[in-house]
């Protein structure tokens with residue numbers, strides 16, 4: 001097993017007393033798997049991701065990756081934050097080169113790698129632009145290119161598309177799905193969007209809150225060319241709704 005999360009618990013001290021953000025979370029993830037953490041606000045999705053990424057410490061339990069216990073963030077795994085974190089004074093290429101500066105000495109080599117990833121996210125025509133000259137979706141693509149350029153084994157994403165409009169969001173979901181699968185990345189993706197989780201995931205981990213626990217794990221056995229309007233897709237979406245005890249009428253026309 002690649003990522004092993006064993007019996008994690010975490011409480012926070014709040015005004016009203018101790019708050020159990022996570023309770024007995026165990027989850028085993030295979031290499032190359034796309035896992036979504038799905039659940040209502042406050043169920044501990046970000047806390048879990050932050051512990052797995054090494055940004056936060058659990059009260060009890062453990063996380064190991066490839067047999068090695070996680071005690072701090074590692075440059076092998078990259079987090080793409082929701083805010084794009086681009087440097088405004090750098091153009092697209094220079095932003096993508098950022099993470100490479102500590103690991104690759106040759107300027108030429110850095111530039112070559114950055115160009116490859118800018119192309120991968122479809123921004124080759126915009127490589128000389130600065131962040132303020134780009135749309136939100138384009139900025140997010142730059143931050144994805146920057147994260148991928150260092151060739152991480154695992155990608156952690158915490159609601160990366162939350163701020164985007166629907167159409168841009170769909171486009172970004174297509175992009176990240178294609179990239180993750182073609183490069184066999186292991187991804188842990190936090191979202192509260194049911195459809196997004198179905199579209200992207202191999203498995204959806206459904207969490208409930210207070211205390212934050214794993215309620216159910218749903219396997220998404222859909223082909224790699226996923227169609228949001230297909231019967232199979234709608235079926236799995238229905239299963240997820242069911243897990244949240246929300247009914248859905250399968251015959252409702254699908255609209256955007």
Ligand SMILES: Nc1ncnc2c1ncn2[C@@H]1O[C@H](COP(=O)(O)OP(=O)(O)OP(=O)(O)O)[C@@H](O)[C@H]1O
Pocket residue numbers: 012013014019021039040041042043044045046047048192
């Ligand atoms: N540093 C902290 N101090 C106190 N309480 C915290 C802290 N961090 C998180 N919490 C609490 O722990 C719970 C889980 O928070 P978390 O951010 O992990 O939830 P989430 O599922 O990611 O929510 P959202 O979808 O709104 O981002 C929340 O009730 C939150 O208020």
